[in-house]
Amino acid sequence: MDLQSSESTEPQMLPPRPGRFASRDQMIEHVGDFGVSQGYVVTIKHSKKDIYVLLGCDRGGKYRDRRKNPETDSAESSRTQKSRSRRTNCQFELYGRKEDGVWVLSVRNGTHNHEPMKDLSEHPACRRFKDDEILQIKEMTEAGLKPRQILKRLRKKNPELLSTPKQVYNVKAKLRSGVVTAQKFKCLRPLKGPNSSFQTPAATEATWRQRLFPRVPNFIEGSFLDSQSSATIDVINPANQQVVYILPITTIAELKAAVFAAKRAFDSWRNTPVLTRQRIILKFRELIHRDKDKLASSIAREVGKTLKNSYRDVYSGLEALDLACDAATSDMGQFVSSVANGVDVYSIREPLGVCAGMCLSNLSAIIALWMFPLAVVYGNTFILKSSLKDPGVCMMLAELASEAGLPNGVLNIVHGTDDIVNAICDDDDVKAISVAASKTYGMYVFSRASPKGTRVQNYTEGSSHVVVMPDANVDYTLNVLVGVAFRAEGERCFAVNTVIFVGDSKSWESKLVERAIALKVTAGTEPDADVGPVISKQEKERICKVIQSGIEKGARLILDGRNIVVPGYPHGNFIGPTIICDVTTDMGCYQEKIFGPVIMCMQVKSLEEAINLVNECRHSNGASIFTTSGASARKFQISIETGQIGINVPVSVPMPFISSTHPEASFPGQAGSQFFTKTKTVRQQWNEFPMEEEAGVPILMD
Template sequence: MTDIQSSSGSGLDEAQMQMLPPPPGTFVDREELIQHVGDFAVSQGYVVTIKQSKRERVVVLGCDRGGVYRNRKKADEETSAERKRRKRSGSRLTNCPFEAVGKKDDGLWVLTIKNGTHNHEPLKDITEHPSARRFSESEIVLIKEMTEAGLKPRQILKRLRQSNPELLSTPKHVYNVKAKLRQGNMTVRNFKSLRPEKSAGRDKHLSIAEPSWRQRYPMRVPNFIGGRLVNSQSFASIDVINPATQQVVSQVPLTTNEEFRAAVFAAKRAFPQWRDTPITTRQRIMFKFQELIRRDIDKLAMSITTEHGKTLKDAHGDVLRGLEVVEHACGLASLQIGEFVSNISSGIDTYSIREPLGVCAGICPFEFPAMIPLWIFPIAVTCGNTFILKPSEKDPGASVMLAELAMEAGLPNGVLNIVHGTNEIINGICDDDDIKAISFVGPNAVGAYVYARASAKGKRTQSNIGSKSHAVVMPDASVGATINALVAAGFGGAGQKCMALNMAVFVGGLGPWEEKLVEHAKALKVTSGTEPDAELGPVISKQEKEQIITLIQTGVESGAKLVLDGRNIVVAGYENGNFIGPTILSDVTVNMECYKEDIFGPVLLCMQADSIEEAINIVNGNKYSNGASIFTTSGVAARKFQTEVEVGQVGINVPVSVPLPFSSFISAKPSFAGNVSFDGKAGIQFYTQVKTVTQQWRDLVSDDSSSHQLPSS
């Protein structure tokens, strides 16, 4: 009531009060802040312009008074003092009290509204204002090109109106632009062109459909900071190359430290409000998110195939396995229920609750461009945290697309942020005091480094690293099913996945299996992942291909038998692609370099064992322990294997033992370093902390007793 009376007392009518000030917020740069205020003002029926600017520190925006100029005295009626005062005051800006101030604070621009009122009515049509005739930057460029080609102002205007029929400029405006271009003092103001339809209604929730980042930034992958796609100011970048064609798909910027800090600041700023958002609201956003992923799954799969090289079928599987985690996040409320014990002492209760940590971060590998990001950030944000995601610099497109879908689903600005880069960004994530927890999936050396550096800073860390998955094949195993499983799990995704079955131990010898195994592997169609009949695509880079070939050669030189050689395969139409055909090495021993190292390609190493005990010893002797499977029709053998094998994931007649999201992804030995594992209850434990509350309520009026003793039963 007080606010209404105050407004009425100031003489503002209802129309003036409807002109709302833009909502305060935080922006990555000055131009973005100005753009935000300008667009919102147009939707409310007024126009803003810059009153004062100290470019690196502050900008003051005022109302242009709806295009109504002050009444000025004629020069011959003014005294010299009045003329000087008029020059100092400058322009019509002093007429309206509205004022918005943007200040740079800790690398970000913060918008505050100093005075949100107006003393004039809103424009009924924005076309009344002269700025509606302002040319856009692209139109200025076209004017320059057509001027150099000898076209007259009327001809130029006619051509501009073919692409923009609502252009309000006149030939005189074109002539003025031409004159400024000739004089070399033409500057393009960084405002969107004001279009008549934008002022038809003054809806503060006005939303305008925008093209995806691939249309806006066809060669430069943007960061995603504070709910906005932000093109990095870094000059350094890395090419994202299609593995099948060697064409440059896009460029990944090496994000600057200032941009990284802006992302962390945006996440930190968003955390208090997101933490206080009801869990049911967060779940509803996840429901919408999974719906949007299903809607755009073909686009996501195509992005993955283009950047990573895996077949479209594998790319769909990549998205679907990640989607399962989003679906799991839709029901996290019941998994965050705390514990309550009533009356532990006279009138005293105790209970525990789970609370989010704050800003968390994820560092992702190249092998699953959609699945790994979806493994981590949906659980983290649904638990109430905000998130910084660093995708692989080799295939970042899917992560940016997922971030856009998350925003479309209703995720607030700043809750999810994406920054691109390499070592510098990883170091920043490990060292930043505002980041409380880190999830990492990737190579051995990097994972060990991240765990050591982040742990030294006191951060929670989960680091899923080296993998060497074994399959133990018993003599009684079903031949057809086992061969199909070995070929699919060993060569699927070109062997570029942490749970690929790249090591097979044949109890009793390889002899009965070799012919059929080679036959099935040879039958795989090797070609670009975009081809409809593709079964095996290229590896992600030429460096990876060379490393795989080197490890194959070391195996041959160490005495392994090359049963099937795919090193020299040439794919018609994709001769420059990073292709390696299915490769099988037999007679491999534990001392060979190809066995010790993670090959990460379409290579199946075959060993022989005399008994199940020897096979189990081989598995347990390897330094990596992601997973292992046994193929048998004997329950006794299966149970023995399950009990004695020392790995995190066990498969019985299942080639790749990756559990569903409600079961945690467990790795053992050096394959995992950290506090708590991924997914399931463990994932929730990682992204939350337990708080125990002990409470007592007394009727202070009727209870005169006082005691300084600790409560006891």
């Protein structure tokens, strides 16, 4: 055995494989993780944001003694020292460049001139500040202390701290930009393996939500990435007008990166066993149930819904997840044996690829959970465009999905206006779009996306009519009307705004007013709130104008909630329960969807007249009848043309497997298996074919 050659052999450190990444941070993180596993530390040598980044090897920050020894300072020894000096940079070099919205990594030089580090925890980068130290730096900075003074106090508590005043200064700069977590100051990632001695402290809450006014990031390939857009929208709490979030509008390049990430993740995700996909969704459901309080509070704060309704939205989303957990195995293909001589025929359902969804503001949690869990459990990847008025819920769902084990790139979330919607419709890699919007907007998405073969599914918003027969149970009917018209602030897609009384309505009016006045109007975050604010000041002004237009046309106002004063919330977008009577079909208040806590009472002489009135309404997508007559209920069920019908119950939010649109629309709601999968039919024959000189091969004849 040659001991000399054995000692000179250095362990080989491999470079990361070249590839394409959705973002700069994701590329750097990948390179850093791989380098740590090989025993070297990657550092940024040079960078120009959004253009390129040059990465090199950090040899550990250890330099030889630069003091010269006159006795040995000869030309030969100088050359030897120079070649062995740690001042000579490692030639390892990687290059990343942004091309068409995607970062491309290439290896310029994959070799090193040093041995792997045996203990990465000794690297100075591992001695950076912890979360509690960063908070102390923030407090001491606000108190006026200089970096050297701050570092001196920190070292009293942690004598092993190796950080420098320059690093304190860098932390202060980060703090000014709103970052308050140690993860942003780490240049090393935790080692991948059970024997790792270096661990990065996990953040208990997403960084973006720890800022004073959180800037909502995109969620692309498993990472929360700040948008480079300068165009932003303030997400306002409708109860007090305070800024909850700052929402940047996703750029087209960022959307392309999200689509690329989803497309890249599709092949591995579709080949993931269906039981594994189901287990991830089951875990996701468990985490949502665990954090239901946070989700409900977020809905109440951003949209203005009461906590009761916010919890109801979360539970409706959990019901959609129940369907998704069972969908992939319950809807299997078909098999027909021996359709011809030795020929079997069977069909299988396969995922489409990259799918997209667009959320409504009034049902953000429900709509999101209708869409992406069902799509991904069938093997698709998903791009979710959040609502501009309440993006926080979607981002919380993204955090929980990652915690549940959903692979990077399977779910991506962007934010935007019409430009992003158009870009999603025009992208050839998007195979299906599920949109929750008005019928007009849904038709626009359909007309733009469908010509190139993209599937479009629409959950339409609208209003519901309630027909009250003279024989209806009075107390039960009134309790239902108050609940579905006022307690949801009138903002649900199937909220009741129009009540049609067959016969005289006078006997109902006073009792309806009595129950409406008893409701408490306050901020949705208050536990005892019955009616919360409407979602924006513009929406409040529009609702008030619609009410006034009906009064000017002759409608009778028996309860006016437009000028209600809510103690403690003088600037809130509050409208109290409002009741308008003697409404006719030619009034603007009837022709326009109100989306507010308003009931319009109409009177007709017969059930036939009530049915015709409902069928002629352009924005009705549901209707209910309250009666004790089975004959009236049956006639109503047969004659009504809306997509949702209730008999002695209000029309509720539908589940994904039930159509929720007008039956004459071009894109009725479909079962998830039909919309998010495609059918493939296979014919097979496995006969023992005779030799060529014998009889010919049998064929299937029509």
